[in-house]
Amino acid sequence: MKKVLYVHHSGFMGGAPKSLTYLISHLDKTKFDGHVLTIRNGPAVKLLESGGLPVEVAKGMFPFHGSTVSGMRPKLFIRNLIGALPTYFQAKKYIRKYKPDIVHLNSTCLFQVAKAVKKVSPDTKVVCHVREPLLNSFAGNILKRMNHKYVDGYISIDQFDSETVDSNGKELEVVYNFVDFGTYNPDVNGTPVRRELGIDDDDIVFLYIGRVVTGNGVLDLVKSFNKISKDHPNFKLIVGGFYFNKNNAYEDKVMAEAKGNDQIITLAFRDDVPQLIAASNVMMCPFVEPHFSRSIIEAASMKKPAIATNIGGPNELILHNKTGFLFEDRNHKAMEDYMVKIGTDKALYEKLSQNALAFAEENFDARKNTKRTFDFYNRFFVRETV
Template sequence: MDKLIRITTVPISLEKLLEGQLNFMSDYFEVTAIAAEKEKLEKYGRDVGIATYWVEMTRAITPLKDLKALFKMYRFLRKEKPLIVHTHTPKAGIIGMTAAKMAKVPLRFHTVAGLPLLETSGNKRKILNKVEKLTYAMATKVYPNSLGLKEIIIKEKFARAEKLKVLGRGSSNGIDTQYFDAAAYSEEFRKKLREELSIPIQDKVCIFVGRLVSEKGINELVNAFERLSKKHSEISLLLVGDYEKELDPLKEETFRKIKNDPKIFTTGFQQDVRPYFAISDILVFPSYREGFPNVVMQAGAMNLPAIVSNINGCNEIINHNINGLIIEVKNEDALKTAMEKLLLNSDLIKKMKNNSREIISSNYNREDFWNILLEEYRNQKAN
């Protein structure tokens, strides 16, 4: 059986972004997962029955640590002699693709699920541009997970168009529409959870799921909600996710508003976000950049319309006025207007709810994506 190595910077990407995919591939390949955070990686391996190999990697620019990781990974790949090395996330991409090239791995694939460098400038941007180009140069095939991302890569001249391919309709893993199904939650359950969170039963709830950081548009979201709640009392904002105070912290003013506003509720990171979608009315996702956001697909599968930024991925999942609204990036006024439009129009919300799950089920079903990727592996091997 051919060997397949999948590499991400940290294990949570294996758990969340690629959930179930490595198990599926293990029926066809001898699969090993590589990531940092040894204990978490080994737990992941035990939980899903996949072999693992620990290589310490950081999300920051750390040249000495990166060189150490590179040579450790190179030695492992040279010993294992896999047919395929497939990387995800920027740091795993540059280290994994370089090590695989050095080890003469025949098929070197890299999935691009977003470009953090788009929100940087100056010398840091120049460095990240070079790293991105080098990653793609070392790969034999690059898979942007959205059509918009593919166009950005071509525009930035990171790679030639013929090296790029979007699998299916986009995404890195599709969505398990049987798992994300609002029908699993009764009215009694929803009422009880709202009571536990102290969210008023009569309120319309806007939910955000993800990292509570600036580049996700949280500063604009909190400001827009605060302005809107002064006009309309029966609305609440539910924030599901952790803060990241080191890499991309929120403004101090935003922290204060979240803490002090009685209509803003936080849960911290949640392993299972479905109950929180189930008690909400709309997803608000004003991110500055994405690849192909799982959260928007998850919400859609749970019958939620979404307000999203006009960025790649988001504007491919959401059809304006069909299953959500698309607004300008970093535009607090546009965000407030869109929230008001949906929250005050029950018929519009109902129409979009009816469309949301069908669009996700038809275009982004998880097992369909797995089979598309498996076929791609086979085709690349044949070529």
């Protein structure tokens, strides 16, 4: 039996801990002895624990950011530098404790752990999950070089992200993020959420769920919805992902833009995401920075089409005019036109919905994609015995 240690980088809820939870919940415990080490405490710990493996919160370890999701500000880069050495030394202690055969990093920002692995146990294999595009910058290049030096293989959640790392001479496979169809499926009942939010049965609901940050284009979405909502009183827009209790200037701008329009509903992060998607009709993904959108694949698995920016990540998850629509970056008029089109043409909506579900079943099924991930592990050990 091989020992595998999963290392996660954040205590916050989001796509990365959700994806890791799905993965570990499908781990074949007759073949792998798994443990999870997360370097931050927070709500994500409880989620990870639900995956069925022991979870430990590490002390004195820090991520080294350099992706489009984290961005890069001077203070963040300084924190990167301050946390690098403590992370390396602490990681060595945990590697000695767990003695893994495989270390699976849930992000490229954990390369110091990979370095520690190779120092303590050079034969231990390191797999890095590429869950976000690396920045084309000094910080991003550090991640690119250091991961290439210490990582044995990459699993990327989409093709775009895979092209931002240096996989030359390394194993690499694109395995799309996946969905548990037992949780996300067309049979989930969204009526209670509609009743809670005061949404009528014949209303057309556009949904955004994710972080309310500049790179996700949320303000542009709200502005566009304001332009079309008066002519379509049965349209509703739900924006879910606010923290509300944090000093976030961008959130304040979005709230100010939404103020006064009773067709816009603003929500904090919620646990009942499947029910929220079930209560909606169309998933919105107005990203201005390229990265994977878990909300698109969750919606597709529930027979909901999506409208998104034609940008790295979303444009691999939507077949234009078949499972939804893609609009060119900053072309907000096109986004508005697609919202009206999909919200007023029932036959078109039904066609897109059926196609979205079929596409999700083919590409985003957890059973298929977790198997591909575990087959990736086995490749290292099969290669050694040949």
